[in-house]
Amino acid sequence: MTGRVFIIGLGLIGGSLALCIKSEHQKCTVVGYDQDPEQARLAKMLGIIDMATESIEEEACKADLIVIATPVAAAVKMVHTLSCVPLKKGAIVTDTGSTKQTVSRHGAMLREMGVEFIGGHPMAGSHKSGVTAAKKILFENAYYLLTPEQGTQSAVLEQLKGWLAGTKAKFLTVLPEEHDYMTGVISHFPHLVAASLVHQAAAAEKDSEMVGRLAAGGFRDITRIASGSPEMWKDILVDNRDVMLQLLEGWQSEMNRVAGLLHSSDADSIRNYFDQAKRYRDGLPTSEKGAIPSFYDLFVDVPDYPGVISEITGFLAKENISIVNIRIIETREEVYGVLVISFQTEEDRLCAQECLSRHTDYETSVG
Structure with missing residues (x-):
């Protein structure tokens, strides 16, 4: 054109x-x-x-x-x-x-x-x-x-x-209204929930100083979208406020349902609650991009010796695999010494995993 x-x-x-x-x-x-x-x-x-x-x-x-x-x-x-x-x-x-x-x-x-x-x-x-x-x-x-x-x-x-x-x-x-409802459910509302979890952790830290240290692992991962631009999310939530209020009412109802399960100590219903969530979540597409930008993280269990990080990044550099971010987490489900490498695409992550499997004996996983 x-x-x-x-x-x-x-x-x-x-x-x-x-x-x-x-x-x-x-x-x-x-x-x-x-x-x-x-x-x-x-x-x-x-x-x-x-x-x-x-x-x-x-x-x-x-x-x-x-x-x-x-x-x-x-x-x-x-x-x-x-x-x-x-x-x-x-x-x-x-x-x-x-x-x-x-x-x-x-x-x-x-x-x-x-x-x-x-x-x-x-x-x-x-x-x-x-x-x-x-x-x-x-x-x-x-x-x-x-x-x-x-x-x-x-x-x-x-x-x-x-x-x-x-x-x-x-x-x-x-339609515009259909768009706003769908993105409210799978993008705007999750950002609000992530921000509320961070606020809850910050409040809890006043009673226990250890909260902040423990939150450096998995908690940081599930709330990472809370690091988005406050100015941008202010505009989005205000503009989509009717949908957000509707979703908040549904969320409050859902949390009341969970509170009821806990009050009754109904172990089978609690297990079913998590089982249903797991089955739905596991059935979601893994190779498609959605409303929230994907984070293509590779977890590498590494030994604790000097130079191990430069060794790993060196292998990736030799194969021209670009890294977006890299960090170390102390604990992830009680596994110590985990290197988290973030990539721009799923293809880069797969190439990195294959590269490290050829050059090292380190265990890798994608979450």
């Missing part, structure tokens, strides 16, 4: 989309804007965009596709800004936010101007942020939800998919 693409917001998502679009549509021009001029400068220097601009209005009116890759609240404001610009007739505007009802409702202003607005949500992320973390493979095999309003012509939707074909994502089309 040829034309002009304008990316507003040059963080991880915006930068990665720019790379995908440039790769798939080499004859198009990709222009970028970010409120932080340094991000725009880096994006241009790294070849992520063809041009950087300091004026949204000046570039928006030339674009065939506009991607708003900003936080939710900023995206709504940007739609209002664009509604005051003489955009090209037939241009397509999309966003990348985690909630869709509000921005889609405001997108009606653009549709009245003869401009198509289709909400979008690429379900992918990374341990890193900023344009320097942008990767062309970020969205590969991830779900990319598109939320056109009723009445949107199928040809326009296909055109947007064409622009985004370089993501190699799996496109799903849902």
